[in-house]
Amino acid sequence: MTTSPPSHTLTLSFLLALLSTLLTAALLRLHTLLSSQSHNPPKTRPKTNQARVLIVLGSGGHTHEMFYLLRGLDTRKYATRDYVVSSGDAFSGVRAREFEETLQAKRNGEEDGEGGGGDYTIHSLPRARRIHQPLYTTPVSALRSFVAAFPILLSRSPGSSAADALPDLVLANGPGTAVILVYAALLLRFFDIRRAESERKLRIVYVESFARVRTLSLSARLVGWCVDRFLVQWEGLEGKGGRGRGEFCGILV
Numbered sequence: 001m002t003t004s005p006p007s008h009t010l011t012l013s014f015l016l017a018l019l020s021t022l023l024t025a026a027l028l029r030l031h032t033l034l035s036s037q038s039h040n041p042p043k044t045r046p047k048t049n050q051a052r053v054l055i056v057l058g059s060g061g062h063t064h065e066m067f068y069l070l071r072g073l074d075t076r077k078y079a080t081r082d083y084v085v086s087s088g089d090a091f092s093g094v095r096a097r098e099f100e101e102t103l104q105a106k107r108n109g110e111e112d113g114e115g116g117g118g119d120y121t122i123h124s125l126p127r128a129r130r131i132h133q134p135l136y137t138t139p140v141s142a143l144r145s146f147v148a149a150f151p152i153l154l155s156r157s158p159g160s161s162a163a164d165a166l167p168d169l170v171l172a173n174g175p176g177t178a179v180i181l182v183y184a185a186l187l188l189r190f191f192d193i194r195r196a197e198s199e200r201k202l203r204i205v206y207v208e209s210f211a212r213v214r215t216l217s218l219s220a221r222l223v224g225w226c227v228d229r230f231l232v233q234w235e236g237l238e239g240k241g242g243r244g245r246g247e248f249c250g251i252l253v
Helices: 008-034 062-072 091-107 135-154 177-190 218-223
Strands: 052-057 080-086 119-124 169-174 204-207 228-232 246-248
Touching: 008 228, 052 177, 062 091, 080 135, 080 177, 091 119, 119 135, 119 177, 135 177, 169 177, 177 204, 177 218, 204 218
Parallel strands: 052 080, 052 169, 080 119, 169 204, 204 228, 228 246
Antiparallel strands: none
């Protein structure tokens, strides 16, 4: 007389099979997502198309480098700009407003009125980890920051339509806040929320800090494998990073 396996054994087998199936499907989806990232994407957009850019600011040097990167920003193309600063970082918020004032002054100085302008918004994101914060509490604060990133990415700029509900470009250069936003953007693309992947929204460009000459920063090592373009400013870093994707473009700042 044969005996059937206990019910709890069958339940465990079913759960393991289901978990394996879901994990396989997730890995295949992630592989497809990353495979769609080209090393040489189109470098220009049709001049008639305006884009929305989300700019991640960090305190001190990262913010200074970012605005130096943006010094030649074409505001006729990037007409809508979102800035993300860490909570408590008043310096970066002030710099963003000053930068927008220079764009407005440039616009006022242009006879044809096409030199600048557009809409901008400054968002505050809770810090993933505060200075001197105990490491054992970091997962909780990092999770809170990660959850808070989604309303920022999904927010609509003033006067935007449903089609413009997501930023076209996410630009970051190394602060810890960037890691949170990059992973949140990747998750939205993974599930194609608001057609983020279908409409090629939330393309991510990461520029490694000028200060990193021989080795990559922790932020770069964490996101280099999943961003659309990974730019480095020193030739010795070319080909480094996740999947060897570091592109040397010369000194940018």
